[in-house]
Amino acid sequence: MPEGPELHLASQFVNRVCSGTVFSGRVEKSAVSKNCEVPFSCAAYLISAVSRGKEVKLTLTPIKEEDGKEDTKLDAAEGGNTLPAPMDITFRFGMSGSFKLTSEDEVPKHAHLKFFTKGKPVQVLCFVDPRRFGSWEVNGTWQLDRGPCVLLEYEKFRSNVLSNLSDRAFDKPICEVLLNQKYFNGIGNYLRAEILFRLKVPPFEKARTVLEPLLCKEVAAELTLSKKLKLKLENPDLLELCHMLPMEVINLDGKGYDPEHSDGSSAFEKWLRCYYVDGMQLLRDSNGRTIWFQGNPGPMAPKASKTPKAKSWRRKAVDESGEKSLLSPEDSKPRKGKVKPERQKTPKVPKDLPQKRPRSAKAAKEQIAEGLQTDAGTGKRTTRRSRKRMAAEPSPPAEAAKESEIPNKRPRKSRTKSGKGQKAPLERTNPGESLD
DNA sequence: CGTCCACGTCTAC
């Protein structure tokens, strides 16, 4: 779940479900997680959360229980009635982190940190993170080198960018700079695509070129306040969109980016206009990340670009001009050549073929081991996104890129292929591994 | 079965 909006929604979630709830005992870390233990134990404490960009901070606050009968055994170390000190834990979510609240016997696989309620039935607040790219730090502050939050510290964020445009960081293409958390704390891959799309800024235009004009804008302003406001609302600039779009996401119903529960119809999926939308182009940026966009890629576009083939997870393109073209009947064609920025109105509901997929033996085994129920009856663990092949060769619209004569080899930037080829099995023997 | 892809950092050459 993790760009700025998802982190913020996570903090709201924690505050909502934990308000008035007393937690108790120790904080448990999974054996597999390489993150630090959380040395906190208390007979009674509260949990609250705040977010900043792509981080969330939980605060554990010991409290005195009113009912008299406190069992002081747990916070023994301090004699008698001294409460332990509060503790902050700062989380980053990596690619797959989230918080969930469950009953004790429904604790999800990949729950790597657990907080237990005092009351019965015991509930568990879990930090769940299948890929384990997420991390936490105890008694840490916000990570140094991350800039102000695009959501909650907009003015600071804006001036941090505009007063540092001489930084070499802004020599890079705007689409890459938007992922630089020193300046754009909270922006991630879907937000950068949506931001650039709304302004039709070529993703590989140099960042400074795009942002410098906003400097004059700062000073100018002979305008009345109301005029400025109007202008701003009607023509938000790029930095304003870095605030507004995340705001839009947190105000949707739902949890923001959430592939687990995506069927093409969630508010979030309908909100997307570019990222993973049918008909959009895509390229790999110099860090190997896929940038979705429409129109001119811009002067700094990678030359013999590796063309990621995307699968679709949902696929529609909103036609802002309202009612119009119904889907052309032969839309289901792979559309090899030009992908016209034509859009279809209909959300293109997934075919909904249950897609009986033989689960791998290994997976099945794990499921059994974990005692998870699967598609049997209740458990609807099968996701049904009709992933159709993305037919969009980058086919730059106005012939923006001369095809390099490099055979269409698709260099396939060997991304990580870890554990491949030469790499020895290594520590596969770790007994804790199966506990994940 | 295998390959590719995914909301993000990190550190090591």
Next chain:
DNA sequence: TAGACCTGGACGG
């Protein structure tokens, strides 16, 4: 600027 770090879903053979 490459990998490394991970799991799991979709899809191809």
